[in-house]
Amino acid sequence: MQTQIEPVNGPKIDNRKSSRKAPAPKRKRWKRRVTQVFAGALLIILGAGGWFYLTPSGSDIRYMMADTLITSQHRYMAKYLIGQSELDKRVADYANEFDQMGQVKDNHNVNLAAHPDSAVKVEPISTSRFKGFIMYVHDPKMLRVITTNTVGSGETVLSMVQRTGAIAGVNGGAFDDPNWSGNGFKPAGIVMSGGKLLYKGNGMKAKVNVVGIDRDGLMVAGRYTPAQLLDMGVSDAVTFQPKFIVNGKGLIKSEADGWGIAPRTVMAQQKDGTIMFVVIDGRQPGYSVGATLYDVQKILLKKGAVTAANLDGGSSTVLVKDNAVVNKPSSKYGMRYLPTAFLVFDHPERVNAGNIWSGIDMEHFDSSQKRPANKPST
Structure with a gap:
């Protein structure tokens, strides 16, 4: 009897090649x-x-x-x-x-008798991109240009306010600033205070763009010679540009012409004579990156400005009131050392800025020389 061998259960072996490709190595x-x-x-x-x-x-x-x-x-x-x-x-x-904008004729449609009082008020402004403040000086005659009191060095606006007993102040005009690390002592253009011409960098006949105020409290901005400013009865002025609101109309046509995004300081005047200083912080992502001049123009036109002009901005931008810094200056070193500032006084007639540049050969002054040891570079 033959023994039958049962097949062993197990996987079937298929010797045909698989149609699928082997996975690629990792x-x-x-x-x-x-x-x-x-x-x-x-x-x-x-x-x-x-x-x-x-x-x-x-x-x-x-x-x-x-x-x-x-x-x-x-x-x-x-x-x-x-x-x-x-x-x-x-x-x-x-x-x-800017030179062309400075020559646009201003009809000075301002009623200087209409300012309501001598109050100085600060109002915050804020958008999704920038933050800042508007300071209202209802009596324009309360303003004076004050200068540094240290030979060879600028002075912070806070120091100027504290030293002179001013109510408030903002940074002023342009200055010689080689490599953006100058000592802040040598102004650019002109400086006037209390009706006196303190500095005329290019002589009496050279036209420069200025921002200031005359003895009646009328804001003056545009391109003039120092001789013309004296004839016009200008009291206090510094050099900067551009004038961008004239006769209540904005001269900056669009955002693209707004001269970039930066910290800003701007001076303007309303029809009743009230002076507005707009201070915009910048270069601080997460807080305020800055504004174009077109941004500031829109704000000021809504506030009824009939005249407006740009002052020094960037890391110079600062607003001081009641002996304290109101805004957040963009420089990591804090406030800059500057030659000039617009300050507000209860009794401006008693203020004498002096002339720190008298007797100094400013034509050959080296603005890159170091400050005193206690004054950091900006």
Whole structure:
């Protein structure tokens, strides 16, 4: 009798080759994914670069960024956005445009008898992009330009306010500032205080853009010679630009012409004679990045400004009231040391700024020389 062997249960063996490919090694899969990510990122970068440099909307943002750099200590970096020749042309175009704006005729439609009282009030302003303050000085005759009292160095606005017993103050005019680290002693253009011409950097016949006030309290802004300012009865003035509201109309046409985003200090006058100082903080992401002059123009037109002009801004921007700094200056070193400031006094007729530059050869003064040891660089 034959014994039958039962088949053993188990998996069937199929000697045919599988139609599916074996999975790629992990290293190859990783390299493929990296290549895909890199290629995608490259396409995004190329697309963004094309938009940034070749489209109108991209160019608007690119030039806005360049203008922002032009108003800062990193002006040279704007060439990487628009090229050196375009940078030089843009700076020259702004200077020419500001000169033209300074020559627009002002009809001075202001009723100086209408100011209500001698109050000095501060109002906060805030948007999604910037924060700042408006200081209202209802009696324009309360203003005086005050200068540093230290030979060879500027002075902070807080120090000027405390030293003179002023109610309040903001930073004033332009000054010689090599490499944005100058000592703040040498003004640019002119300085007038209490009806006296304290400084005339380019002589009596050279026209400069000024911001100030006459002996009756009328705001004066535009392009004048020192001789003309004296003939006009201007009392207090410094050099800066541009004048951008004249006869209640804004001269800045759009955001693109707003001279970049930066901290700002602006002086303006309402129809009743009230002086407004707008102080905008900037260069502080998460708090306030700054404003264009077009931004400030819109604010001031809503507030009824009939005249407005730009003062020194950037890290110089500061508002002091009641012996305290109200805003947040952008410099990590704090307030800058400046040659001039607009201060507010209860009795301005008693104020004598003196002339710190008298007898000094300012033509050959070196603004890059070091300050006293207790004064940090800006």
